[in-house]
Amino acid sequence: MAGTPRIAIDAMGGDGGPATMIEGAVLAASRDPALNFLLFGDESAVAAELARHPTLAGRAEIMHAPEAISGEDKPSQAIRRAKTTSMGLAIAAVKGHAADAAVSAGNTGALMAMSKLALRTMKGIDRPALAALLPTLGDNDLVMLDLGANTECDARNLVEFAVMGAAYSRCALGLERPSVRLLNIGTEELKGTDELRDAAARLRAEGHLHLRFDGFIEADRLGRGEADVIVTDGFSGNIALKTMEGTARFVTDLLRRAFTSSVRSKVGFLISRPATDLLRHHLDPNNHNGAVFLGLNGIVVKSHGGANVQGVANAIGVAASLVTNDLNRRIAEDLEMIRAHEAAA
Structure with a gap:
């Protein structure tokens, strides 16, 4: 079918x-x-x-x-x-x-x-995760997970999320080898929890997967287009998502208030309307709608x-x-690669 x-x-x-x-x-x-x-x-x-x-x-x-x-x-x-x-x-x-x-x-x-x-x-998955597409300044949207299904995650969960998120990116965005990063409080290898550092070490060792692990990323870089997949636990992911949504509403409301504050501002709005329409379209959640339980x-x-x-x-x-x-087939194939690699090691 x-x-x-x-x-x-x-x-x-x-x-x-x-x-x-x-x-x-x-x-x-x-x-x-x-x-x-x-x-x-x-x-x-x-x-x-x-x-x-x-x-x-x-x-x-x-x-x-x-x-x-x-x-x-x-x-x-x-x-x-x-x-x-x-x-x-x-x-x-x-x-x-x-x-x-x-x-x-x-x-x-x-x-x-x-x-x-x-x-x-699925076989080989400890916990499902909630993933969604989010807008960026880059050429593509990014896939972010987990967004709230699991408040606490260990390193194995984060590796599984990376595999699932990369498969989602390949299906939805057509990327052959998506760039994957772990959300952290810094980009240095020694930063973050034991779970994050362990997950990073495991992903670096899995170079045969259909993804490219590019280390850690901080929250202020999420929308810059520097990664195709952002991986985190559901607690941090949900907070980051709500912060991004709130910031988008803040910016649009602030612009609306500024453009209606005086006659001169209203004239300025008419001149800049193509740019503000583009901004509104880019930030409209309807244009990125559809979260997936992976x-x-x-x-x-x-x-x-x-x-x-x-x-x-x-x-x-x-x-x-x-x-x-065929999303789930792609996920299953990468999980089998991980199991084979672990068995050989």
């Missing part, structure tokens, strides 16, 4: 509900004529939205789900309702090979818990809860590219 990816969509997840999720599927389908969809949600609500988009006729099938996961549901509560909710049934479709990947804009904790329980971790026996993509149609389409596009480029 790699040539014709079928994507299971949790149509009830996210702030926009079925309207935004189905419009996102329409946009994604216009970009990729090979895509097909399973739409999970309340049948009447989903059918009403689908009727507004005849271009999906024959390419989307409605799968009734009597319940939906709310943003307030705890992961333990969500797991107990996996067989009756749109999120749980979308994941089950991946497990049962009815779909190649699942996309949801719903509760992140619930999605992670249900995905891990249903799909299980390390599971199946592909699950998390869309921002507040994503617009463009954002949902981008998340679906990420899922489709990972299916088409």
Whole structure:
């Protein structure tokens, strides 16, 4: 099915509900004529939205789900309702090979818990990780992980994250040998925790992998385009991500305030509008939407809860590219290289 990816969509997840999720599927389908969809949600609500988009006729099938996961549901509560909710049934479709990947804009904790329980971790992976594409000043976006799935990680986990992140970069960005760096408080080899230094030593020794390890990187260099993959534990990664998002909002709000402070500023805004539009486009999270739970026996993509149609389409596009480029096979091959190298050593 790699040539014709079928994507299971949790149509009830996210702030926009079925309207935004189905419009996102329409946009994604216009970009990729090979895509097909399973739409999970309340049948009447989903059918009403689908009727507004005849271009999906024959390419989307409605799968009734009597319940939906709310943003307030705890992961333990969500797991107990996996067989009756749109999120749980979308994941089950991946497990049962009815779909190649699942996309949801719903509760992140619930999605992670249900995905891990249903799909299980890949052989050779201790813990799955949450990865996302982030904008940079370089030619490509960067892949960053873990962004919150694991608050504490040892050196082995970080090495596995590097392998998974590099495979994701190869699939989503088309990079043959991505540059990988570990997030640290300094670039010197002696800086950081024992786990970081141990992970760095292991990655330097694994020169046969489909990645290039380029040492440590500090947080103030994340957006400079100096690496293709940034690896860290989920605690630091989540803080770094939220800091970057907050800084982006701060900059855009500051510019908006500056450009509306006087008549002269408003004239200046009109003159510089092409540049500010480019900035807004570059910082818009919808243009980089689609976080992935790496390390599971199946592909699950998390869309921002507040994503617009463009954002949902981008998340679906990420899922489709990972299916088409056989992400998990690439991860498994590199993990086997590590095991063979360790056995020989």
